[in-house]
Amino acid sequence: MSFEPKIVAFLCNWCSYRGADLAGTARMKSAPNVRPIRVMCSGRVEPVFVLKAFEAGADGVLVLGCHPGDCHYSEGNYKTIRRIALLKNLLSQLGIEDERLRLEWVSASEGGRFVSITYEMTEQVRKLGPFPRRNGGSNG
Amino acid sequence: MEDKARIGVYICHCGSNIAGTVDTKEVAEFAQGLPSVVIAKDYMYMCSDPGQNMIKEDIKQLGLNRVVVASCSPTLHEHTFRQACQDAGLNPYLFEMANIREHCSWVTEDRDAATEKAKALVSAAVRRVFYQEPLEVREVPVNPSTLVVGGGIAGIQAALEIANAGHKVYLVERAPSIGGHMAQFDKTFPTLDCASCIFTPLLSAVGQHPNIELMTYSEVEELSGYIGNFKAKIRKRARYVDEDKCNGCGTCIEKCPWKAASEFDEGLTQRRAIYTPFAQAVPNVPVIDTEHCAYFLKGTCRACEKFCEAKAINFEQEDETVEVEVGAVIVATGYDSFDPSVISHYGYGRYDNVVTALQFERMCNASGPTQGKILLKDGSEPKSVAIIHCVGSRDKNYHKYCSRVCCMYSLKYSHLIREKVEDAEIYQFYIDMRCFGKGYEEFYERLSEEGVIFIRGKVGEVTNRALTEEEQGKLVVVAEDSLMSAIIRVPVDMVILSTALEARADAEAVARLFNISRSADGFFLERHPKLAPVATTTEGIFVVGCCQGPKDIPDTVAQASAAAARVLAVISKGKVEIEAAIAAIDEELCSGCKICNLLCPYSAISFDEEKEVSRVNEALCKGCGVCVAACPSGAITGKHFTTEQIMAEIEGVLV
Numbered sequence: 001m002s003f004e005p006k007i008v009a010f011l012c013n014w015c016s017y018r019g020a021d022l023a024g025t026a027r028m029k030s031a032p033n034v035r036p037i038r039v040m041c042s043g044r045v046e047p048v049f050v051l052k053a054f055e056a057g058a059d060g061v062l063v064l065g066c067h068p069g070d071c072h073y074s075e076g077n078y079k080t081i082r083r084i085a086l087l088k089n090l091l092s093q094l095g096i097e098d099e100r101l102r103l104e105w106v107s108a109s110e111g112g113r114f115v116s117i118t119y120e121m122t123e124q125v126r127k128l129g130p131f132p133r134r135n136g137g138s139n140g
Numbered sequence: 141m142e143d144k145a146r147i148g149v150y151i152c153h154c155g156s157n158i159a160g161t162v163d164t165k166e167v168a169e170f171a172q173g174l175p176s177v178v179i180a181k182d183y184m185y186m187c188s189d190p191g192q193n194m195i196k197e198d199i200k201q202l203g204l205n206r207v208v209v210a211s212c213s214p215t216l217h218e219h220t221f222r223q224a225c226q227d228a229g230l231n232p233y234l235f236e237m238a239n240i241r242e243h244c245s246w247v248t249e250d251r252d253a254a255t256e257k258a259k260a261l262v263s264a265a266v267r268r269v270f271y272q273e274p275l276e277v278r279e280v281p282v283n284p285s286t287l288v289v290g291g292g293i294a295g296i297q298a299a300l301e302i303a304n305a306g307h308k309v310y311l312v313e314r315a316p317s318i319g320g321h322m323a324q325f326d327k328t329f330p331t332l333d334c335a336s337c338i339f340t341p342l343l344s345a346v347g348q349h350p351n352i353e354l355m356t357y358s359e360v361e362e363l364s365g366y367i368g369n370f371k372a373k374i375r376k377r378a379r380y381v382d383e384d385k386c387n388g389c390g391t392c393i394e395k396c397p398w399k400a401a402s403e404f405d406e407g408l409t410q411r412r413a414i415y416t417p418f419a420q421a422v423p424n425v426p427v428i429d430t431e432h433c434a435y436f437l438k439g440t441c442r443a444c445e446k447f448c449e450a451k452a453i454n455f456e457q458e459d460e461t462v463e464v465e466v467g468a469v470i471v472a473t474g475y476d477s478f479d480p481s482v483i484s485h486y487g488y489g490r491y492d493n494v495v496t497a498l499q500f501e502r503m504c505n506a507s508g509p510t511q512g513k514i515l516l517k518d519g520s521e522p523k524s525v526a527i528i529h530c531v532g533s534r535d536k537n538y539h540k541y542c543s544r545v546c547c548m549y550s551l552k553y554s555h556l557i558r559e560k561v562e563d564a565e566i567y568q569f570y571i572d573m574r575c576f577g578k579g580y581e582e583f584y585e586r587l588s589e590e591g592v593i594f595i596r597g598k599v600g601e602v603t604n605r606a607l608t609e610e611e612q613g614k615l616v617v618v619a620e621d622s623l624m625s626a627i628i629r630v631p632v633d634m635v636i637l638s639t640a641l642e643a644r645a646d647a648e649a650v651a652r653l654f655n656i657s658r659s660a661d662g663f664f665l666e667r668h669p670k671l672a673p674v675a676t677t678t679e680g681i682f683v684v685g686c687c688q689g690p691k692d693i694p695d696t697v698a699q700a701s702a703a704a705a706r707v708l709a710v711i712s713k714g715k716v717e718i719e720a721a722i723a724a725i726d727e728e729l730c731s732g733c734k735i736c737n738l739l740c741p742y743s744a745i746s747f748d749e750e751k752e753v754s755r756v757n758e759a760l761c762k763g764c765g766v767c768v769a770a771c772p773s774g775a776i777t778g779k780h781f782t783t784e785q786i787m788a789e790i791e792g793v794l795v
Contacts, residue, residue: 006794014677015657021213024242032253035260035793036243038214040721040781044765052787057794072655072677073764074741083769108677109659115247 005059005125007034012042014072015107016064022111031118043076047087060100060125067105097128145176145270148204152186152211161245161254170259174266178202186211192224199228208265210238231274238265264792271785275720282368283467284711292320294685294700295472296342301704303351310464313356317421320474326505329552330583340420347422367680368467368716378457380428385452388424392444400432406499408509414444468680468707475686478532478640487602492517494635504556514560522633524565526617528599532640539640541661543690546638547574554592566592569599569619597622602635641690654681663689674703721780722761727753729775736767
């Protein structure tokens with residue numbers, strides 16, 4: 001059986017979560033590998049959440065927020081940009097492919113965009129293979 | 141935790157919406173085995189009364205102290221189930237929702253994959269709810285005043301409804317007069333009511349209403365605060381005419397020697413540099429257009445000042461910023477008309493007798509550029525007119541959407557042409573006739589009997605290159621008649637372009653100003669297309685009329701009244717609940733580094749110099765959690781989105 005990656009997606013409440021809702025309402029199909037977690041703002045996503053996801057069995061992590069300038073909280077997503085850039089750097093230094101973490105913008109009207117991101121990310125992570133875990137983990 | 145967690149889990153079938161793809165029985169059995177779960181059930185419709193009662197009964201009978209419902213999106217029914225919990229005596233923040241419909245059954249084809257994903261989402265919610273804590277919802281009083289932005293039919297209707305109910309309204313309009321697009325119209329479909337006969341009384345009612353403070357030639361520059369307690373900064377642009385002194389006699393306009401193209405007449409006539417947009421303008425106070433006024437351009441003239449008996453002209457006037465406090469905001473900023481010159485093969489701007497819908501509308505109006513006569517540029521009457529539908533609409537090159545009003549106003553034009561030029565040939569080039577409203581299909585039928593020729597087909601070109609004698613000196617409309625499967629050439633004297641309604645050019649900036657979203661077509665996005673069509677994702681901000689999407693006058697008025705009712709509901713309740721899920725700082729842990737002070741977009745965190753710790757102002761915090769994520773000491777808790785809760789959710793979702 002081919003490798004089915006597990007991907008955790010942090011969705012901001014105002015844009016991306018609603019974009020994902022819209023994909024559902026429109027009955028588009030998205031990759032079932034992606035498991036959404038709602039946060040109020042992508043700026044709430046602590047780096048440790050991403051690391052925790054990898055530790056708990058994720059092979060990839062998506063962070064989705066409002067487009068720059070459209071943040072419900074004015075500028076939370078700008079903080080996210082910087083945090084994710086630093087975190088990707090850290091992941092590389094730890095020997096983890098930084099493609100396992102991806103930051104994207106999905107607005108409340110972009111159901112189609114949400115869906116394509118889920119497939120793209122699933123394929124991207126499928127190519128990378130299971131997350132390298134020493135002590136097992138669910139994909140161990 | 142003080143009490144042992146006792147969790148109840150409820151899996152909704154949503155008819156076949158969920159159960160058609162997800163094995164809800166299997167999910168319920170799975171949930172039953174999760175830690176601290178006392179009871180797990182599946183049921184046809186959890187949001188129904190029996191569904192909600194089931195939860196309430198179980199809370200009481202089984203002593204549940206945590207509830208998870210796996211059903212639709214929390215944006216739809218979180219409130220419903222929180223209320224059910226509260227009714228049964230459980231704090232609403234001890235409820236959690238798993239979205240297994242929009243995020244699972246509706247987006248997944250494979251039943252096994254959908255069931256697995258549903259289990260993961262339920263497991264995440266169960267693990268998360270374990271750590272959830274009761275929160276107190278705070279109530280704050282509501283300011284009973286309302287800000288209405290935009291003085292077209294939408295804004296006017298909303299303002300009058302609220303003002304008539306006895307509450308203060310600030311009505312802000314960018315143009316020198318209220319009226320918007322409707323003031324430009326001659327007749328309204330399908331009743332052919334004279335637009336100004338039904339509209340002018342509303343304009344003057346606004347102008348005279350004791351509860352409406354009208355601010356024309358003004359724009360909202362800044363909005364802060366939250367539902368019940370907004371603060372708006374409004375820039376009142378200098379008119380250079382004192383509103384209190386001016387008696388509206390119009391002498392200044394007569395005497396002004398400088399001219400510019402009239403916006404109101406769509407460039408078909410000229411207005412003076414000091415002007416009121418139209419005769420029934422409210423307020424009936426002119427403005428000086430500094431871009432065309434000789435005094436502002438060259439430093440001389442002042443003819444208006446010389447002849448003004450009321451001494452109302454004031455060249456020294458400056459823009460003024462006023463601040464108002466309101467409880468709710470209604471955004472009614474309207475639409476822009478699509479500029480057809482970008483479709484160069486239709487010849488707008490190149491051929492004299494190719495006009496836009498709004499230009500033709502003005503031409504039909506008795507106070508318009510031709511005093512209501514339908515005339516070609518050379519002053520003669522057209523013997524044949526082509527009306528081209530869907531110019532900029534239903535066209536993937538411009539706007540994919542249907543503008544909803546063009547079929548009907550095109551029919552109206554046919555009638556007006558028939559009325560004014562009895563023997564004119566009238567051609568309608570349409571893709572589909574969309575006559576969906578009350579009395580609309582009947583109007584279409586009536587027009588069909590008035591000798592209008594309907595040609596189904598998209599027009600490829602309007603040209604003056606004649607191929608036959610008959611086409612000499614005419615505008616030739618080249619189209620495919622898709623019912624005949626033939627290319628046809630129709631020579632006419634005049635072409636009317638039924639142009640699309642599009643989002644305002646500055647809609648993006650306005651959306652940011654009011655913190656609302658836009659849909660892919662650029663119009664403002666409603667909170668829910670069916671259940672909350674005038675609300676937005678920001679509580680207390682409503683959208684009405686064409687700024688939310690193209691619509692006709694009846695729909696616009698209905699929306700405006702709906703928004704007014706929503707605002708009045710907030711006002712009459714007198715208080716609003718403020719989000720309890722906000723940040724809190726543990727003073728024991730705070731190192732006083734002030735990182736959070738700078739991060740907060742609402743300046744809700746201040747520094748207590750004496751204790752050397754940061755402190756959250758609960759009224760200002762909106763609970764985004766940016767500070768929580770940034771605190772190096774872990775001293776800030778994001779209530780209802782605590783690190784513990786999210787970590788548990790991550791573990792749960794990866795089961």
